[in-house]
Amino acid sequence: MHHFDxxxxxxxxxxxxxxxxxxxxxxxxxxxxxxTLRRHFRVFADAFKGQDTLVAYSVKSLSNLxxxxxxxxxxxxxDVVSAGELKRARAVGIPAKKIVFSGVGKTIDEMTxxxxxxxxxxxxxxxxxxxxxxxxxxxxxxxxxxxxxxxPDVSAGGHDKISTGRKEDKFGISWERAEEVYAQAKDLPGxxxxxxxxxxxSQITDLAPFEQAFTKVTKLVETLRAQGCPIxxxxxxGGLGIPYHHNHGTNTPPPPTPSEYAALIRKITDPLxxxxxxxxxxxxxxxxxxxxxxxxxxxxxxxxxxLILDAAMNDLIRPxxxxxxxxxxxxxxxxxxxxMAQVDLVGPVCETGDTFARQRNMPPVQKGDLVAxxxxxxxxxxxxxxxxxxxxxxEVLVDGDQFAVIRERPTVEDILKREIIPDWL
Ligand code: LLP
Numbered sequence: 001m002h003h004f005d006x007x008x009x010x011x012x013x014x015x016x017x018x019x020x021x022x023x024x025x026x027x028x029x030x031x032x033x034x035x036t037l038r039r040h041f042r043v044f045a046d047a048f049k050g051q052d053t054l055v056a057y058s059v060k061s062l063s064n065l066x067x068x069x070x071x072x073x074x075x076x077x078x079d080v081v082s083a084g085e086l087k088r089a090r091a092v093g094i095p096a097k098k099i100v101f102s103g104v105g106k107t108i109d110e111m112t113x114x115x116x117x118x119x120x121x122x123x124x125x126x127x128x129x130x131x132x133x134x135x136x137x138x139x140x141x142x143x144x145x146x147x148x149x150x151x152p153d154v155s156a157g158g159h160d161k162i163s164t165g166r167k168e169d170k171f172g173i174s175w176e177r178a179e180e181v182y183a184q185a186k187d188l189p190g191x192x193x194x195x196x197x198x199x200x201x202s203q204i205t206d207l208a209p210f211e212q213a214f215t216k217v218t219k220l221v222e223t224l225r226a227q228g229c230p231i232x233x234x235x236x237x238g239g240l241g242i243p244y245h246h247n248h249g250t251n252t253p254p255p256p257t258p259s260e261y262a263a264l265i266r267k268i269t270d271p272l273x274x275x276x277x278x279x280x281x282x283x284x285x286x287x288x289x290x291x292x293x294x295x296x297x298x299x300x301x302x303x304x305x306x307l308i309l310d311a312a313m314n315d316l317i318r319p320x321x322x323x324x325x326x327x328x329x330x331x332x333x334x335x336x337x338x339x340m341a342q343v344d345l346v347g348p349v350c351e352t353g354d355t356f357a358r359q360r361n362m363p364p365v366q367k368g369d370l371v372a373x374x375x376x377x378x379x380x381x382x383x384x385x386x387x388x389x390x391x392x393x394x395e396v397l398v399d400g401d402q403f404a405v406i407r408e409r410p411t412v413e414d415i416l417k418r419e420i421i422p423d424w425l
Contacts, residue, residue, distance in 0.1 A: 002287040003033040009333040015401040018331050019294055025394050027294040033088045034399035036288035041074045047262035052275045056100045058238045059085040061281025063380040066397050066406035068092045071226035079279035083110045103379035111136045122144025122146045123197040137190030152216045156201040157211035179296050182229050193229050198236025205255040207264055214268045227416030242286040244325050244375045282378040289377020292314050295369045305343045312388035313354040316380050320353045333372035334363035349388050382421045
């Protein structure tokens with residue numbers, strides 16, 4: 001569900017014509033819909049109404065302060081993976097008690113900051129991390145509340161590069177060693193064991209792997225409690241997939257809805273009486289954002305027609321990195337009778353990998369026309385770079401009939417200013 005629709009033959013973000021934004025800020029730009037963000041957060045949170053639940057929005061998926069502020073206003077907590085993300089969450093007023101800290105490589109400085117802030121929970125991913133955290137906390141005369149991320153050896157996720165719950169993945173502590181590590185953690189001076197954590201991957205569109213992993217982890221909670229570990233929280237991670245195909249259907253079934261997901265979780269975890277923690281990213285922001293680009297040239301090659309856009313792999317790397325599919329539609333609504341033809345959608349970066357789609361069926365698009373990449377809210381702007389000295393694209397938030405630039409486009413001069421030529425050159 002999203003609020004990017006054609007009205008009067010022009011694509012709008014809520015009540016704002018995207019061509020008006022393009023005129024004001026130039027292209028390319030990311031545009032997010034406030035109504036969609038609020039709706040997605042509410043649908044997810046409401047699915048667990050009446051239960052002790054913390055929805056810790058996964059900041060990595062889209063970390064702009066305005067988006068975080070909007071979600072904080074809805075009651076969101078935050079799942080952070082760096083000091084930077086922790087500072088973002090605190091900067092918009094997300095209470096420390098609603099923040100969980102995930103990630104395999106937390107530094108001493110990051111642990112110190114999180115302990116100073118008094119965050120809700122560290123999700124610990126290894127024994128060296130556990131020992132280090134205990135040491136840092138003891139030195140600070142504090143205790144870190146922790147969950148250990150266990151790796152349930154379940155294969156899931158939309159792509160090999162975003163699957164995290166298999167034995168060979170770098171995440172978490174192996175299932176076989178979990179009880180032993182909990183026993184060790186219980187006796188460490190700087191540690192309060194409070195929970196169990198899993199996260200099996202991203203863009204999971206089927207409930208089966210969740211069911212498998214959650215059933216396994218529920219049994220572990222029971223075992224740990226029997227061994228004297230006071231487990232009162234269960235962090236089930238993120239990972240619920242979203243539809244990427246909108247107007248052009250495929251045979252892939254739609255991902256589970258939050259209420260189907262919640263029903264499954266209730267069925268499995270109800271007897272435990274724990275606080276449930278979730279770390280959703282993509283399902284909150286994915287379909288709440290688009291990337292708008294302009295067609296620089298239409299180039300007819302020997303065997304292909306190329307739409308050369310002013311957006312490139314540095315602005316939206318998902319197709320190059322994960323072969324991800326993003327639907328691309330013209331901003332000016334095509335006539336119902338428009339003939340579709342196959343084109344390759346490419347950017348100006350000097351690599352063949354700078355290809356968004358090959359042989360994509362599109363209505364006619366001409367030089368100067370705007371197109372929109374749908375479902376680009378999650379892992380879009382946050383994974384952008386300045387490769388080819390292309391400035392980061394601006395981000396815009398629409399809310400009803402108003403819009404605001406929430407990150408400005410830097411100038412090339414801004415980029416050059418950050419670099420230093422030593423005197424001795
Ligand atoms: N919690 C943990 C510990 C995670 O590692 C992640 C995502 C999430 C929560 C949020 O997962 P989500 O609900 O968004 O699926 N860049 C890739 C996705 C990487 C996901 C990394 N971890 C992409 O563009 O598809």
